[in-house]
Amino acid sequence: MSNCIVAQSGGPTSVINATVAGVVKANQMNPIYEHVYGGLNGIEGILQERFVDLTDMTEYENLVLRQTPSSALGSCRYKLKRDNVEDFEKLMKIMEKYDIETLFYTGGNDSMDTVAALSEYAAKNGITNRRFVGCPKTVDNDLMHTDHCPGFASAAKFIATTALQTWLDLNVYPASRKEVFILETMGRDAGWLAASACLSGKVDIVILPEDSFDKELFLKRVRECIEQKSKCYVVVSEGARYADGTYISAGESKNDLFGHAVLGGAGEALKSMILEADAAPRAKVQDLSSAQRSHASEQSLVDVTESFRLGMSAHMRSADKAFTGKMVGVKRREGEEYEVDYFAIDADQVANFVKGFPKEWILPEYAGITDEAYAYLRPLIQGSPVLIYEDGLPAYVEPYYMR
Amino acid sequence: MSNCIVAQSGGPTSVINATVAGVVKANQMNPIYEHVYGGLNGIEGILQERFVDLTDMTEYENLVLRQTPSSALGSCRYKLKRDNVEDFEKLMKIMEKYDIETLFYTGGNDSMDTVAALSEYAAKNGITNRRFVGCPKTVDNDLMHTDHCPGFASAAKFIATTALQTWLDLNVYPASRKEVFILETMGRDAGWLAASACLSGKVDIVILPEDSFDKELFLKRVRECIEQKSKCYVVVSEGARYADGTYISAGESKNDLFGHAVLGGAGEALKSMILEADAAPRAKVQDLSSAQRSHASEQSLVDVTESFRLGMSAHMRSADKAFTGKMVGVKRREGEEYEVDYFAIDADQVANFVKGFPKEWILPEYAGITDEAYAYLRPLIQGSPVLIYEDGLPAYVEPYYMR
Numbered sequence: 034m035s036n037c038i039v040a041q042s043g044g045p046t047s048v049i050n051a052t053v054a055g056v057v058k059a060n061q062m063n064p065i066y067e068h069v070y071g072g073l074n075g076i077e078g079i080l081q082e083r084f085v086d087l088t089d090m091t092e093y094e095n096l097v098l099r100q101t102p103s104s105a106l107g108s109c110r111y112k113l114k115r116d117n118v119e120d121f122e123k124l125m126k127i128m129e130k131y132d133i134e135t136l137f138y139t140g141g142n143d144s145m146d147t148v149a150a151l152s153e154y155a156a157k158n159g160i161t162n163r164r165f166v167g168c169p170k171t172v173d174n175d176l177m178h179t180d181h182c183p184g185f186a187s188a189a190k191f192i193a194t195t196a197l198q199t200w201l202d203l204n205v206y207p208a209s210r211k212e213v214f215i216l217e218t219m220g221r222d223a224g225w226l227a228a229s230a231c232l233s234g235k236v237d238i239v240i241l242p243e244d245s246f247d248k249e250l251f252l253k254r255v256r257e258c259i260e261q262k263s264k265c266y267v268v269v270s271e272g273a274r275y276a277d278g279t280y281i282s283a284g285e286s287k288n289d290l291f292g293h294a295v296l297g298g299a300g301e302a303l304k305s306m307i308l309e310a311d312a313a314p315r316a317k318v319q320d321l322s323s324a325q326r327s328h329a330s331e332q333s334l335v336d337v338t339e340s341f342r343l344g345m346s347a348h349m350r351s352a353d354k355a356f357t358g359k360m361v362g363v364k365r366r367e368g369e370e371y372e373v374d375y376f377a378i379d380a381d382q383v384a385n386f387v388k389g390f391p392k393e394w395i396l397p398e399y400a401g402i403t404d405e406a407y408a409y410l411r412p413l414i415q416g417s418p419v420l421i422y423e424d425g426l427p428a429y430v431e432p433y434y435m436r
Numbered sequence: 437m438s439n440c441i442v443a444q445s446g447g448p449t450s451v452i453n454a455t456v457a458g459v460v461k462a463n464q465m466n467p468i469y470e471h472v473y474g475g476l477n478g479i480e481g482i483l484q485e486r487f488v489d490l491t492d493m494t495e496y497e498n499l500v501l502r503q504t505p506s507s508a509l510g511s512c513r514y515k516l517k518r519d520n521v522e523d524f525e526k527l528m529k530i531m532e533k534y535d536i537e538t539l540f541y542t543g544g545n546d547s548m549d550t551v552a553a554l555s556e557y558a559a560k561n562g563i564t565n566r567r568f569v570g571c572p573k574t575v576d577n578d579l580m581h582t583d584h585c586p587g588f589a590s591a592a593k594f595i596a597t598t599a600l601q602t603w604l605d606l607n608v609y610p611a612s613r614k615e616v617f618i619l620e621t622m623g624r625d626a627g628w629l630a631a632s633a634c635l636s637g638k639v640d641i642v643i644l645p646e647d648s649f650d651k652e653l654f655l656k657r658v659r660e661c662i663e664q665k666s667k668c669y670v671v672v673s674e675g676a677r678y679a680d681g682t683y684i685s686a687g688e689s690k691n692d693l694f695g696h697a698v699l700g701g702a703g704e705a706l707k708s709m710i711l712e713a714d715a716a717p718r719a720k721v722q723d724l725s726s727a728q729r730s731h732a733s734e735q736s737l738v739d740v741t742e743s744f745r746l747g748m749s750a751h752m753r754s755a756d757k758a759f760t761g762k763m764v765g766v767k768r769r770e771g772e773e774y775e776v777d778y779f780a781i782d783a784d785q786v787a788n789f790v791k792g793f794p795k796e797w798i799l800p801e802y803a804g805i806t807d808e809a810y811a812y813l814r815p816l817i818q819g820s821p822v823l824i825y826e827d828g829l830p831a832y833v834e835p836y837y838m839r
Contacts, residue, residue, distance in 0.1 A: 045604070074610045077610060103605045173645070197832065198733070201506035203509050204838070205835075206512065322720070323602045327604060328601055414829070417823075425819075
């Protein structure tokens with residue numbers, strides 16, 4: 034009997050480990066693989082033969098793993114380049130050496146490209162006993178074809194909850210204190226996270242990357258809010274930009290290894306605009322930074338359940354020897370009640386595309402999002418898992434890459 | 437039968453409303469007052485006769501109120517000055533007009549000074565039927581005499597949880613990525629909040645206002661961490677300062693209405709030092725900002741329970757007609773198990789003092805805190821209340837000042 038390996042890539046989410054837990058649990062329920070290995074630090078660690086054996090994980094560890102944020106197996110930003118044949122050959126050899134038939138890879142766009150590239154390579158070289166399956170995860174929710182991405186909903190829930198709480202915080206002082214609160218969220222190219230703050234029902238102004246930023250319009254809206262009710266609650270995506278594509282945080286941006294802009298400072302940029310134009314005498318910025326993607330103590334039950342089942346579904350589908358080069362996604366059923374089915378799609382249809390927040394869901398003048406958007410978002414944040422605590426803090430597995 | 441009024445002052449906490457809920461519930465259980473009024477926006481609103489009637493609050497609203505962060509009655513930063521006799525006279529007249537015998541006032545140092553000043557004024561002027569009782573609340577945990585302050589423990593729990601989660605986030609990439617994460621907490625003059633991040637067990641360097649900041653020592657410690665394990669987790673209090681008292685965030689600080697420095701930017705200051713000295717190639721800052729004091733979705737059960745009982749205790753003690761000018765506090769029993777009793781102390785013994793984090797609990801070279809500090813902190817963050825959710829988000833009362 035052959036083995037499988039599961040590995041994680043890209044930025045953390047608060048439910049990314051639930052997919053790993055799902056693969057492990059599925060194999061315990063139907064052991065189609067002799068060993069379920071965990072590859073440490075994604076493809077980078079697999080190329081260094083850094084594995085752990087997850088096959089016999091206890092039920093308790095599986096439960097704790099599901100509630101542990103960030104990649105318990107470690108992550109990487111290493112991208113397999115199609116012209117780097119050496120890496121492909123090396124990986125196939127390592128898989129042969131350890132008799133690994135299937136690699137499950139969780140990640141975003143880049144990881145789905147890795148899955149597609151590996152299965153293409155295997156097909157071209159007549160390698161039929163090495164298979165590659167992608168599982169989506171990204172707080173950015175920007176993958177094509179899947180209705181949404183595991184990790185997004187828990188981040189959305191944390192953002193909406195924080196918006197509600199900090200809106201209450203903003204409003205406690207009398208009307209004589211005029212103040213703007215600016216919540217900055219992640220979302221380089223997609224406004225899903227910023228938009229989800231609207232679930233709080235308290236956002237006055239929301240600026241998404243899919244919209245174009247107009248400084249005068251923004252300041253007009255701030256002035257109106259301050260005049261009407263002395264407080265103004267603004268949410269901005271790190272990727273918010275002017276019509277010409279310039280980030281409003283320009284000047285603070287750098288590029289990462291993949292050439293993606295590393296952003297930050299959109300909130301501070303808005304604050305400066307407000308104070309310079311005297312649209313309000315006070316403005317405060319909260320950048321949710323790393324906490325928004327790793328705040329697993331408020332997971333959405335829908336999210337963590339789907340992430341777990343998505344791992345199980347990937348494992349179950351891989352019993353089919355022809356199953357490779359696929360990503361397993363989530364499809365929402367038609368109808369009033371929220372229901373999902375799991376499905377598979379070619380990973381190359383997902384790789385390197387971005388699904389933005391639909392422009393038709395954005396209200397004019399940064400006033401928020403449409404009812405259609407709420408109908409999409411609302412079901413995703415429902416429910417709270419019962420968490421296991423140890424001595425006052427949530428119990429988390431010790432990262433496998435540190436053991 | 438006379439009435440009482442409860443009002444809130446100063447910065448929000450995530451359990452401040454539980455004290456109000458406690459006063460209301462105690463009066464339902466033993467109606468020594470005909471009406472329990474809520475004063476809107478603290479003393480400022482009371483002077484404008486802005487009240488709500490909380491007497492017959494339903495059990496459901498009481499439960500939701502306990503889990504609602506920020507001041508549901510609104511707050512103020514208005515300080516009664518002892519030489520402003522007009523305010524004192526006006527307040528006594530308003531209390532007479534509405535037959536209000538007792539004012540319960542929740543807040544920090546400044547609010548305890550208000551309680552002391554009002555009861556002094558009444559005594560000097562032979563006013564025996566107006567009484568003033570303080571209830572402590574502050575995330576800063578810096579009030580004297582009380583073992584700790586309601587609001588602190590929930591903020592501490594959120595900070596420790598976030599430290600644990602963002603530490604996991606920091607560590608997912610391989611050792612080739614060298615990086616420092618800097619978590620900035622509130623704490624202008626007291627390091628309690630920053631110190632509580634150590635409960636995560638993951639903090640490499642913690643810088644408190646009670647310690648003196650030495651840039652070279654700090655950079656040495658960062659370099660050692662990066663060399664040993666390629667990552668370094670730093671926690672800094674907004675009030676961290678050099679030996680000469682200069683804030684490390686100097687340049688970014690302003691003064692508020694009370695002459696307190698409004699801080700921010702200690703984390704950014706450390707990041708600049710690290711990058712300029714090339715102690716690490718990357719550094720990221722997370723400033724927990726408003727969320728740390730209003731993140732009520734992770735209240736400590738100990739904290740919210742004590743805050744509620746403290747309100748009840750204040751109400752119950754006020755049946756004694758001589759009870760005025762007092763603050764009700766929390767006393768920890770001697771012994772292994774965590775147990776508290778409630779007690780009363782003259783508010784003027786609390787007003788305008790600050791209880792810092794004990795210097796003898798600080799380890800040298802920013803290495804953390806002592807076992808004694810852990811023994812103090814650990815019991816405070818225990819337990820999680822069962823929260824009421826509505827449509828995916830925690831249920832909160834609509835602020836009374838907006839109704």
